[in-house]
Amino acid sequence: MTWIFFALLAPFLFALTNQIDKILLARYFSKVKPTTLLFYAVMVSVVIAIGIVLFKPSVLNVPVLDAGLMFAAGILFYFAINPFIKALNIEEASRVIPVFQIQPVLAYIFGVFLFHETLSVPQALAGFIIIAGALLISLDLDNRRKFKAIVFGLVALSCLFYILESVTFKFVGGYYGFWDAAFYQFLGTTVAGVFAFIVIRGYRADFKEVSKEGGIKVVAGATLSAMLSMGGRMAFNYSLLLAPLVLVQLVQGTQAIFVLIIGTLLAFFIPKHGKENISRKHMMQKVVSIGIILAGTTLLLLG
Numbered sequence: 001m002t003w004i005f006f007a008l009l010a011p012f013l014f015a016l017t018n019q020i021d022k023i024l025l026a027r028y029f030s031k032v033k034p035t036t037l038l039f040y041a042v043m044v045s046v047v048i049a050i051g052i053v054l055f056k057p058s059v060l061n062v063p064v065l066d067a068g069l070m071f072a073a074g075i076l077f078y079f080a081i082n083p084f085i086k087a088l089n090i091e092e093a094s095r096v097i098p099v100f101q102i103q104p105v106l107a108y109i110f111g112v113f114l115f116h117e118t119l120s121v122p123q124a125l126a127g128f129i130i131i132a133g134a135l136l137i138s139l140d141l142d143n144r145r146k147f148k149a150i151v152f153g154l155v156a157l158s159c160l161f162y163i164l165e166s167v168t169f170k171f172v173g174g175y176y177g178f179w180d181a182a183f184y185q186f187l188g189t190t191v192a193g194v195f196a197f198i199v200i201r202g203y204r205a206d207f208k209e210v211s212k213e214g215g216i217k218v219v220a221g222a223t224l225s226a227m228l229s230m231g232g233r234m235a236f237n238y239s240l241l242l243a244p245l246v247l248v249q250l251v252q253g254t255q256a257i258f259v260l261i262i263g264t265l266l267a268f269f270i271p272k273h274g275k276e277n278i279s280r281k282h283m284m285q286k287v288v289s290i291g292i293i294l295a296g297t298t299l300l301l302l303g
Contacts, residue, residue, distance in 0.1 A: 013232030015258030042193025074188020129296030
């Protein structure tokens with residue numbers, strides 16, 4: 001069951017990233033484009049790509065076509081983060097993350113047709129339970145009719161890009177191994193980010209402004225966030241090579257738990273950084289939702 005450790009590690013690291021990004025966006029990126037935060041992920045991608053090629057020079061021997069596929073997947077990852085950060089800038093993290101439960105549905109479709117993957121009845125039931133719990137978290141108890149279509153649309157677009165990237169990684173990584181696929185993936189993300197930085201003048205100006213205004217706090221916080229995000233990405237991709245695509249995606253539903261726990265702890269102990277609603281009604285909603293997701297995850301492990 002090695003895959004489950006890495007599959008769970010990914011949403012935990014992503015949840016930490018979500019909360020750090022939310023704090024940074026609120027405090028330092030309110031006057032600039034929120035996607036400026038992306039460039040820190042690009043810088044970390046450069047370091048990782050260089051580290052991989054130094055650790056394993058044979059990654060340069062991957063055939064051009066397969067290397068190109070993973071390079072394209074890295075570009076897709078860059079474009080996947082873009083709408084997600086915009087959504088996070090509009091809505092609190094605990095409302096954004098549950099929408100990512102669209103991904104298991106897409107993963108199942110791709111898994112069946114491309115990898116001939118299937119789920120047992122207990123696994124399918126567990127998946128529905130996890131999705132139900134994550135969706136319950138996203139309900140706005142203060143305004144039941146409230147539905148931010150722009151947030152849903154941005155996250156849905158992000159999900160599509162993420163799934164296409166995951167499918168490509170599983171396909172190429174299955175043949176050449178984790179490090180070979182990861183190198184070209186990070187290289188693609190690097191090139192996409194550097195290209196955007198060079199071509200888009202406002203991108204450079206915003207990056208310079210926010211780095212100067214926030215100083216070491218912004219640089220340190222954004223770099224830490226990027227490192228955690230890339231670590232989560234590597235853990236997720238590694239688990240893809242060990243288990244069916246849809247199973248790994250279903251486990252990502254636990255990210256909603258981690259986001260809520262971290263956000264609630266911040267709201268209790270560091271109120272100026274915590275944006276979670278901790279009223280009795282909302283806390284009950286969150287506790288019930290977490291219980292449902294944990295039940296689904298347990299059933300998935302037993303199944």
